[in-house]
Amino acid sequence: MSDAVIQAAKDDAAADLFTPTQSVAARFRRNKLSIFGAVIVVMAFAAALLAPWLSPLNPDAVDASSRLAPIGTEGHLLGSDELGRDILSRLIWGARVTLLVSLSATAIALIVGTFLGLISGYFLGWLDSVIMRLIDILMAFPYFLLALAVIAVLGPGLLNGMIAVALVNIPFFTRIVRGVTLSVRESDYVMAARGIGASNTRILVRHVLLNCVSTIIVAGTLNIGWMITAAAALSFLGLGVQPPTSDWGTMLSSGRQFLSAAPHVATLPGLAIFITVLGFNLLGDGLRDALDPRLRE
Amino acid sequence: MSEQVESRASPKASDAAAQSPVQAEHEAALLDVVGLKTHFFTFGGVVKAVDGVSLSVRRGETLGVVGESGCGKSVTALSIIGLVPDPPGRTVAGRIDFEGRGDLVGAGAEAMREIRGNEISMIFQEPMTSLNPVFRVGMQIAEAIRLHRKVSKKEAMDSAIEMLGLVGIPSPMARARDYPHQLSGGMRQRVMIAMAMACQPKLLLADEPTTALDVTVQAQILDLMNRMKEASGAAIMLITHDMGVIAEMCQRVSVMYAGVVVEHTDVQTLFANPLHPYTVGLLDSIPRGRGRGGVSGQLKTIPGIVPNLLHLPKGCRFQDRCSQVHAACRQSEPPLARSFDEDGAGHLVRCWLHVSPAETPARPQDQS
Numbered sequence: 001m002s003d004a005v006i007q008a009a010k011d012d013a014a015a016d017l018f019t020p021t022q023s024v025a026a027r028f029r030r031n032k033l034s035i036f037g038a039v040i041v042v043m044a045f046a047a048a049l050l051a052p053w054l055s056p057l058n059p060d061a062v063d064a065s066s067r068l069a070p071i072g073t074e075g076h077l078l079g080s081d082e083l084g085r086d087i088l089s090r091l092i093w094g095a096r097v098t099l100l101v102s103l104s105a106t107a108i109a110l111i112v113g114t115f116l117g118l119i120s121g122y123f124l125g126w127l128d129s130v131i132m133r134l135i136d137i138l139m140a141f142p143y144f145l146l147a148l149a150v151i152a153v154l155g156p157g158l159l160n161g162m163i164a165v166a167l168v169n170i171p172f173f174t175r176i177v178r179g180v181t182l183s184v185r186e187s188d189y190v191m192a193a194r195g196i197g198a199s200n201t202r203i204l205v206r207h208v209l210l211n212c213v214s215t216i217i218v219a220g221t222l223n224i225g226w227m228i229t230a231a232a233a234l235s236f237l238g239l240g241v242q243p244p245t246s247d248w249g250t251m252l253s254s255g256r257q258f259l260s261a262a263p264h265v266a267t268l269p270g271l272a273i274f275i276t277v278l279g280f281n282l283l284g285d286g287l288r289d290a291l292d293p294r295l296r297e
Numbered sequence: 298m299s300e301q302v303e304s305r306a307s308p309k310a311s312d313a314a315a316q317s318p319v320q321a322e323h324e325a326a327l328l329d330v331v332g333l334k335t336h337f338f339t340f341g342g343v344v345k346a347v348d349g350v351s352l353s354v355r356r357g358e359t360l361g362v363v364g365e366s367g368c369g370k371s372v373t374a375l376s377i378i379g380l381v382p383d384p385p386g387r388t389v390a391g392r393i394d395f396e397g398r399g400d401l402v403g404a405g406a407e408a409m410r411e412i413r414g415n416e417i418s419m420i421f422q423e424p425m426t427s428l429n430p431v432f433r434v435g436m437q438i439a440e441a442i443r444l445h446r447k448v449s450k451k452e453a454m455d456s457a458i459e460m461l462g463l464v465g466i467p468s469p470m471a472r473a474r475d476y477p478h479q480l481s482g483g484m485r486q487r488v489m490i491a492m493a494m495a496c497q498p499k500l501l502l503a504d505e506p507t508t509a510l511d512v513t514v515q516a517q518i519l520d521l522m523n524r525m526k527e528a529s530g531a532a533i534m535l536i537t538h539d540m541g542v543i544a545e546m547c548q549r550v551s552v553m554y555a556g557v558v559v560e561h562t563d564v565q566t567l568f569a570n571p572l573h574p575y576t577v578g579l580l581d582s583i584p585r586g587r588g589r590g591g592v593s594g595q596l597k598t599i600p601g602i603v604p605n606l607l608h609l610p611k612g613c614r615f616q617d618r619c620s621q622v623h624a625a626c627r628q629s630e631p632p633l634a635r636s637f638d639e640d641g642a643g644h645l646v647r648c649w650l651h652v653s654p655a656e657t658p659a660r661p662q663d664q665s
Binding site for chain 2: 187188189191192193194195196197198199202206207210211213
């Protein structure tokens with residue numbers, strides 16, 4: 001019974017002897033669920049990157065003879081949609097668009113949000129008040145309504161959809177980073193850095209930002225999951241990705257009309273979204289447990 | 298009250314009072330702080346953490362600043378180096394003259410950054426948290442060097458390793474590659490000293506450098522600071538609440554209480570003939586081992602606590618805790634002045650038992 005506990009204690013003791021990177025990896029490996037999440041994420045990325053080699057058929061090839069083919073049909077492993085396009089191939093190619101949109105949207109939100117959070121939490125005063133009130137305004141809008149408003153102004157499309165979901169997620173990063181900055185700026189080592197004559201910029205970049213990195217990584221990973229759902233939802237409403245490109249959201253949307261006749265056409269992209277989001281969330285949780293020293297026993 | 302004061306006045310003291318502080322002493326001082334007031338503007342009111350502190354540090358000497366927690370020692374040091382958190386704190390009055398080059402209080406942020414770590418360095422109380430956990434210690438010392446010297450990364454790292462060796466860290470090459478969490482408290486404080494001394498500052502502000510350390514390590518760190526001081530010729534302003542550390546390290550001492558200096562003299566005089574009741578209390582509360590602390594051998598304490606800086610009493614700040622309090626103490630605050638029962642030229646005290654109301658406030662400059 002206590003063997004596991006003793007082993008865990010030994011692992012912890014061992015982890016402390018290694019460099020931070022090694023001990024984080026050791027703690028991460030102990031969490032089976034996060035490994036599972038990491039595997040899913042790696043598979044999703046592999047599908048996206050290797051789409052031309054992995055997909056059995058051209059995802060846009062229409063085959064009138066095999067419309068709405070069920071799962072397991074010869075030549076169409078996961079069946080085909082209402083135009084006879086191979087669902088497996090479309091899922092693999094769709095991973096590209098879905099991941100591209102959610103990753104770049106996360107990157108935009110992360111960079112802008114982190115920047116705002118850093119200067120807001122570090123300099124405080126009127127700058128902080130202005131930034132945080134703007135963030136409050138951004139947050140006061142219902143999440144999806146704001147994205148719709150952005151699309152309404154910029155017009156539907158892949159790029160605009162990306163900007164819309166990015167904008168909506170800026171407050172998430174700003175608030176998290178501001179919180180960490182507020183605590184780091186009061187730390188003794190920031191005081192000591194001032195004591196050796198470091199400038200504000202230097203302290204912000206080298207001391208505050210680098211101590212926020214683990215938090216930002218975790219927030220970013222968890223955020224990608226949200227972004228996938230948000231991007232899929234926009235596509236589902238026909239406001240995101242425009243034909244002929246398609247992501248999992250548009251597949252879900254077009255398959256919805258045949259839900260009673262051929263449920264797999266809508267269900268499979270839905271499952272793909274579900275599993276990928278789950279993968280990112282498990283990975284994010286695992287990273288948080290591994291990186292956040294406060295959760296360590 | 299006046300009777301008592303007059304009866305204690307001696308001709309010798311009046312003569313000494315007539316002499317104005319010697320001008321040459323001002324110029325010899327490396328750091329000269331006059332009437333420093335640093336206040337914190339809080340919702341509850343203005344906290345006068347430092348309320349008119351004057352002190353000076355001469356080249357190559359160690360000035361001790363001693364007092365209880367919350368008496369303004371650290372804020373004084375932070376004010377000198379310009380690191381008082383603003384808001385809520387601000388230096389509202391006073392002059393800080395460094396090397397006769399003018400006032401640091403009004404100096405711009407850029408000018409202060411040039412001085413910090415280069416000419417005036419600070420060692421903080423908490424070695425466990427004063428190093429950035431995400432950088433190797435060698436790099437942190439090299440950073441301090443590269444902020445003030447135009448040297449390559451390689452040269453800075455070489456100097457950093459040399460500094461680690463100087464502060465007595467074994468195998469400095471290997472330790473430079475360690476992260477702070479891999480070092481013990483004493484080792485980290487050595488790293489902090491290496492960092493502070495890396496640019497050969499002229500003045501080192503040490504804010505309770507040994508308080509957070511084990512007793513055995515304390516002596517080593519004090520010894521190291523003395524050796525570093527002798528090697529570099531730097532002056533030290535040593536903040537502590539430990540009279541033992543004062544005796545070990547300092548040439549002159551300023552005793553602080555509730556935001557002001559209450560006694561200032563050289564270290565021998567302070568221990569042999571303390572004047573201010575607060576100083577007497579501090580010396581009495583040093584543990585002295587069996588049989589020397591009175592009949593019962595119990596440790597003496599000073600009754601009461603430091604007054605709330607938001608609501609200072611009228612008159613002497615120490616009145617509520619003083620065993621020799623009398624009417625004058627409740628009337629007005631005594632100046633920091635030469636005592637009339639003068640034992641040496643430079644014994645300054647802020648107490649109605651030892652200065653007369655006619656005394657002109659003196660600067661903590663002595664003529665020894």
